[in-house]
Amino acid sequence: MDLLSDQGLRLDGRRPDELRNIRCKMGVFNQADGSAYLEQGNTKVLATVYGPHQPRGQARNRAPHDEAFVNCQYSMAVFSTGERKNRPRGDRKSQEMSIHLRQALVSAIRTELYPRSQLDIFVEVLQADGGNYCACVNAATLALVDAGVGMREYAVACSASLANGEIPLVDISHLEESTGGPNLTVASLPISGQVALMEMSQRFHSDHLPKVLERALEGCKDIHRILDDTVRKHVEETGRASGWGQVDRAGIVL
Amino acid sequence: MVKSTSYLFFFISFGNFLSVYFIFQNDLRNDGRSKQDYRPIELELDIVTHANGSARVRLANTDILVGVKTEIDVPTSNRPEEGKIEFFVDCSANATPEFEGKGGQDLATEIGNYLGSSFASPLSFDLKPLCILKGVQCWKLYVDILILECGGNLFDAVSLAVKAALYNTMVPRVETVAMDGGNVDLQLSGDPFDCWRLDITNIPCLVTLTKIGEHLIVDPTAEEEECSMASLVVAVTESGRINSLCKTSVGSLHPQTLTDALKVGVEVGVGLNKALNEALGREEKRLQSNKPERFGFLK
Numbered sequence: 163m164d165l166l167s168d169q170g171l172r173l174d175g176r177r178p179d180e181l182r183n184i185r186c187k188m189g190v191f192n193q194a195d196g197s198a199y200l201e202q203g204n205t206k207v208l209a210t211v212y213g214p215h216q217p218r219g220q221a222r223n224r225a226p227h228d229e230a231f232v233n234c235q236y237s238m239a240v241f242s243t244g245e246r247k248n249r250p251r252g253d254r255k256s257q258e259m260s261i262h263l264r265q266a267l268v269s270a271i272r273t274e275l276y277p278r279s280q281l282d283i284f285v286e287v288l289q290a291d292g293g294n295y296c297a298c299v300n301a302a303t304l305a306l307v308d309a310g311v312g313m314r315e316y317a318v319a320c321s322a323s324l325a326n327g328e329i330p331l332v333d334i335s336h337l338e339e340s341t342g343g344p345n346l347t348v349a350s351l352p353i354s355g356q357v358a359l360m361e362m363s364q365r366f367h368s369d370h371l372p373k374v375l376e377r378a379l380e381g382c383k384d385i386h387r388i389l390d391d392t393v394r395k396h397v398e399e400t401g402r403a404s405g406w407g408q409v410d411r412a413g414i415v416l
Numbered sequence: 417m418v419k420s421t422s423y424l425f426f427f428i429s430f431g432n433f434l435s436v437y438f439i440f441q442n443d444l445r446n447d448g449r450s451k452q453d454y455r456p457i458e459l460e461l462d463i464v465t466h467a468n469g470s471a472r473v474r475l476a477n478t479d480i481l482v483g484v485k486t487e488i489d490v491p492t493s494n495r496p497e498e499g500k501i502e503f504f505v506d507c508s509a510n511a512t513p514e515f516e517g518k519g520g521q522d523l524a525t526e527i528g529n530y531l532g533s534s535f536a537s538p539l540s541f542d543l544k545p546l547c548i549l550k551g552v553q554c555w556k557l558y559v560d561i562l563i564l565e566c567g568g569n570l571f572d573a574v575s576l577a578v579k580a581a582l583y584n585t586m587v588p589r590v591e592t593v594a595m596d597g598g599n600v601d602l603q604l605s606g607d608p609f610d611c612w613r614l615d616i617t618n619i620p621c622l623v624t625l626t627k628i629g630e631h632l633i634v635d636p637t638a639e640e641e642e643c644s645m646a647s648l649v650v651a652v653t654e655s656g657r658i659n660s661l662c663k664t665s666v667g668s669l670h671p672q673t674l675t676d677a678l679k680v681g682v683e684v685g686v687g688l689n690k691a692l693n694e695a696l697g698r699e700e701k702r703l704q705s706n707k708p709e710r711f712g713f714l715k
Contacts, residue, residue, distance in 0.1 A: 210509075
């Protein structure tokens, strides 16, 4: 099966540089300090943030004195995949995901602002359809913003692949992942253009790396724009009770 | 007023107890409900596409997502004519940081076991239709419950979501079954929409009755649970039959309170079942309309 048709369209009808539809919402839960829900195509993810609070349990010994201890947990609902999973968390794959999630988010969070405290970030994949890691990073970023945690900039992740040995594809779906093309996942800080995490599976010639990486970073920038819009809209809506954003035609604040 | 001062002195350490106790004087609770009122419930069906059936129930701040998956399995030797049903509860750390890692396992087991016992009788859920070939093959229903936010009254919310998800479950139709030597050859229908639905008429709803002071209330909030003396969970069917009964949490009840509680439980449970059935009918109609809108967590 070819990843790209003769007409230049992908298996799900997207163009090579087209993202899946992203829909997201901040503040889905009341009890958490911050929460967000994000849909990227058919991948659906929930993220919550608790803290900064006093270090609990094992973190009490591990928490550094000059910055916050960031604790991440990645779990998947047992019904999230095509085949039912036996455990929602604790398997190797989830543990690896938790570590990678932590790496990407710590590079964006201003941990030095919260010495001697702990920050919990929990993500739950409700439905998996490729790009789980990317959706989790993006949802966690929104949840962190919702919690009011100080950040350098957004941490945004996006994946890319290579079709027909030459054309880079952005935002890989499960079908494209399993068809066996290479998969490059990048978490970046899109404003400064820095790479926070990069992971690659399968092989392609190193000559192609720059353009695949560029496509992934481009995707990160596009997602950043979507997330930023969501944040602005959310703040406008929640602030509306106090009259923000309610400007009439003459430009006078009501 | 000497008496009330002594109350004050005695109960002040219970924190919330004080406010809950005094507000009960007017027969109203902290949030303006009467003793047998539920908080607003939201229900949405069919929101996880990878599952055969799914439902999300939001009972004020309690958020439950249930997915039902079907798999083909071998029936147990002592019940060769029946299918299987298994409940798995996952307390997500999203609900509270205490559930991180294995933190929520005790609560999860408690809820799972109680659901299992309330479904155990063929009078509440008949497993015979799930049999494909007697003693050889049957359907197994995995009912996976994900607790996303805890705002009190988990049992009731979970049971509502489970009943709704089972209502939404589509079991694929088996076209032919042939025995080839010792092997079974199953042919599933080629049309993915050729499915049958489960009978949910007798599936019970759980009603939690909580005793605070001298009062018996339903649908306790997390704060009310905190200052309750004892709780009773009753599984009530549509027709008012009690399928199982369980006293949870610490504290004790007088037998007389127990009988009173059962009466209230049946009355509330019948109403709850009726309300759920109506809501399921409305939701089903909405889903069958042209291009129904999916809300999920975006609302």
